[in-house]
Amino acid sequence: DTAVSQTPKYLVTQMGNDKSIKCEQNLGHDTMYWYKQDSKKFLKIMFSYNNKELIINETVPNRFSPKSPDKAHLNLHINSLELGDSAVYFCASSQVGYGYTFGSGTRLTVV
């Protein structure tokens, strides 16, 4: 199936740990994104990559480091996890700049 898939779906970890979330799209889109949905339900953009190049970084702490090995993958690595990092993280992709396709989300819980 053509889709944006992200793993894992659920992630529970302790404060201070380092974790990664993976995202892959097989839609042939050039641009990929990470969005965060916090406890107040806002969906906010974190990063955007176009053809492996970072184009948007929305004042995200540098504990968050995206990595795009190719245009079909955009992974998110988080160092020294904090309680406030608990949220649902959505990966998305697009071709023209709108009409985003989202993954099903990764619910991160930091305890």
Add this chain to the structure above:
Amino acid sequence: DQQVKQNSPSLSVQEGRISILNCDYTNSMFDYFLWYKKYPAEGPTFLISISSIKDKNEDGRFTVFLNKSAKHLSLHIVPSQPGDSAVYFCAAILTGANSKLTFGKGITLSVRP
């Protein structure tokens, strides 16, 4: 600084009636507006969009209206069905090299059988 606002957190309507979901925005430079629908434990899925040069776009039971002077758009669902129960996000975009979707907070729609 919320550029896209959905001020009502929830809406409940009877099956068969019309659902009207409202959205306001502050940035007059936005050139496309979109509605996304989200079920629990799933990602948002695209529903319908409208260009800033139009005032109406219709797709089956879903119609989006845009009032640029008021910086307001609305999504009409008629007739509403129980399967429409979900969270609806209004989003806007300024297309270009560094474009990004800016979302509202979402409205939870419940359609009562």
